[in-house]
Amino acid sequence: MRLAVAVFLLLIAAPPLAVAQTSQFDGEIRAAAALQLAARSVPGSPAPSYLAGDALALRRRSQKQTGVTLMLIGGGAVLVGALAGGSGGTVLIVGGVVCAGYGFYLYTE
DSSP: OHHHHHHHHHHHHHHHHOGGGSOTTHHHHHHHHHHHHHHHTOTTOOOOOOOHHHHHHHHHHHHHHHHHHHHHHHHHHHHHHHHHOHHHHHHHHHHHHHHHHHHHHHHHO
8 A cells, every 4th residue: 555655656746857748859849840841842842753663562562461461360360260179160260261361362462
């Protein structure tokens, strides 16, 4: 009980003493943000161009990540199904194999 009271008092007294919560660098942070915003809006700077190949590469990478996720989920379902056993385990194993197979298909495509 004494420990709980001591921790409670420490939690109440500690935030005003914390250096991380002071606004010492507030002006510098605002100035840096203003400089970054001004640098982005400079006229004459070339706008970023996106090629169709870039979009396709991003989509392929996204599908690979989804494939990896599905393979992991499918492998977990197979493992749980093997541990569970019975007809429910069989359903989990079959579902896990299907899920992992589809994930492998997305990953290799």
